[in-house]
Amino acid sequence: MVRKNWWKEQVIYQIYPRSFYDSNGDGIGDLNGINLKLDYLKFLGIDIIWLSPHFDSPNDDNGYDVRNYKMVMEEFGTMKDFDNLLCEIHKRKMKLVIDLVVNHTSDEHSWFVESKSSSNNKFRDYYIWKKGTNNNPPNNYTSFFGGSAWEKDSKTNEYYLHYFSKKQPDLNWENQNVRNDVYDIMKFWLDKGVDGFRMDVIPFISKHRNFENLTSTELKNPEITYASGPRLHEFLKEMNKKVLSKYDMVSIGEAFGIGQDSMLKMTDEREKELDLVFIFDIIRIGRDNWIQNHWSLKKIKKLFSDQSKIDKYHWPTVFLNNHDNPRSVSKYGNDKEFRVKSAKLLAMLILTQKGTPVLFQGEEIGMTNYEFKSLDQFDDLEVLGNLQKALDSGISKDEYLNHLNCSSRDHSRTTMQWNNTNQGGFSTTDNWFISNKNFNEINVENDLNNSNSILHFYRNLINYRKESHDLIYASYKDVDPDHKNVFIYKRKGKKYTYLIILNMSNDSFKYKFENLKQYSLEFSNKNSNIEIDNDEINLLPWDAFIFVK
Incomplete structure (x- = not known):
């Protein structure tokens, strides 16, 4: 008998705050902007809001580089704004899940500032420092944003590890003090009343301490090695025991790179690690780095069957869109002739599969990919970071651009389309990023006024699922x-x-x-x-x- 939980029966809606709604006219979405749209989300039928990083950050990677975990990003508002947002969410009997980014910090975090100040500093071991070999990095690890995963610090002549940007140094989870400080951060937000965490790249927290070079095969998908550290499950069990088990909350791991066995162990109720994970086999089907290859429906069906072949101790998640992937109707549907109809089909797919459905802002109105004309239109640092690697592979800049128009993360980061006014009603001034030119046709106001719209189809299906526990646990x-x-x-x-x-x-x-x-x-x-x-x-x-x- 499957154990029933609120997070199995409810629908999650991801908000990328920078692109959701600007309340103060500075061109950047903010916490008060989310607050103003809570009644809309309640009308849609959303139960759980997942908020992408809102912590203080220099924004090298749009908030995934945290400078202070106990402060709110100035562009998004204040801690008072956050507390008010949380209160208003709970008033509407909704829940709030926040991002937890603890594989790495910003290089401007006080821990790292201290760590790089001296090889004898007490925070030195909060990060991973290694000597180079013959003036080269310690090994051939690569960053997801291009180049080496090691950056040399001139002051101490050693290299620090960063799986992502050089401004995102990886934490050393072998250090118990690091883990204790992370648990303190988690308790800080849980004691405020948040209802859970989505844990960014959580499988990467355990490192292979020998730091051997990757083979040519491993270099093609380094995430597989990065996610297979020997102490991952030990760390998660400790986190559960010291923090997660003490609250009525949901824990969701972004499980990029992990295999089936590790995923099953991570989410097994008996193992006491995490409740849910986001597996990327479906959302990244056909992907080879920046290249989107052809995919078959037969393969997608097998992936859905694989994740549904679970026992009573496991529960999957179902999603086709998030902030790191292109728009679902542009990838899985037909965003031209059959945009409305195929978007409704995808809604039915997400909301009738086995697992907890996770929607991304704009998915409920069928927002589409943006047609980028040049590389300088992109905001994502991954685009320029991988440019040389793309050119070295033998393709031209134009071919690289063509691939990105199918695969880039920036398609899902264009601003939310609320109405047909300037830039889709996201802001009263120039937006921090691009607005899709099709906002005159595709926007929330149009869909609200059309009972046959994608939005109303989502709303009706969400309500149908909520009332059908027989379907949820079938x-x-x-x-x-x-x-x-x-x-x-x-x-x-x-x-x-x-x-x-x-x-x-x-x-x-x-x-x-x-x-x-x-x-x-x-x-x-x-x-x-x-x-x-x-x-x-x-x-x-x-x-x-x-x-x-």
Whole structure:
């Protein structure tokens, strides 16, 4: 019997605050801007808000470089604004999950300032320092943002490790003092009343202490090595014992790089580590660094089946979009001719799979990728950081740009489209980043005023899921795993059996399902009647149905 939990039954909505809503006219989204939109999120049916980093930061990586964990980023507001936001969220019987970024800090954090000041400083061992070899870095580890993962400090003539930007030095979790300080930070926010953490790149906290060079194969996907440190599960168990277990909260690990075995151990209720993890096999299907290759529906169906083949001690997450990946309707749907219909289909997919659904701002109105014209339009430091690597691989700048127009993180960081006024109603002044030019057509106000919109489809489905615990905890079976266009699966609950039929293609055809007439139609993204003849259903492009018996 699966143990029931509030975080299994509710829907998470990720807010990237810088791009959500600007309340004070400085072009940057802020905490008060989120506060002003809480009634909208409540109307949509959202239960849990996941807030991307709001901590004090110099913003080398948009807040994922934390300077002070107990202060609010000045651009976003004050601690009083945060406390007020948390209070208003709880008044609406919603919950708040915040980002926890503790694999690394900013190089402007006081710990690192002290650490690099002297090799004898008491904070030296808060980070990972190594001597080089023949004036070269300690090993060939690479940064995700391009170049070496080691940066030389001229004062002490040693290198510090940074898996990301050189302004994001990695913490040394072998040091118990580091871990204790992290636990103190966690308690600070939990005691304020936050309802959980999404833990950024949490598998990277345990390092292989021999720091051997990566092989040529390992260099292609260094995250696999970085996420396989020997003490990861030991650290998470300690964190759970000292902090997580003492609060009614949800813990979510961003599990970039981990394998199936590690993921299962990390989220096994008996192991007492984390509640949920975000696995990237589905959201990054076809990805090879900045290149988006072709992907098949058959492969996606297998990935969904794999994550649903779990016992009663595990629970998956379901998501197709976040701040680090392009817009879902542009990758998995058809964002041109069938944007509305395919966005509704993706809504049905996310909200009827087994697991906790996680939405990203703008997904509920079918926001699309932006068409970048030049590399200097990008804000993401990963783009320029990998430019030389891309050119060295033999492609031109134009080819690199073409790839980025399919794969870049910046597609999901364009500002939220609220209405058809200047720059989509995000701000009254120039935005910190690009607004998609299609905001006249694609915006919240338009969708609110159209009962047949993507937004209302999401709202209706979210409410349907909330009222259907039978669906939430139902078993999962892919009925036709080899079909190239149709994703059809059964969710079998105690009272009802749910049959979901999704035509994930631009093609029309007839599909036969035995005893289809035994089911009644509950939901559809069609505006016209459904044609069923002798258990054969006529499927038009991007048709989506929920049948129940």
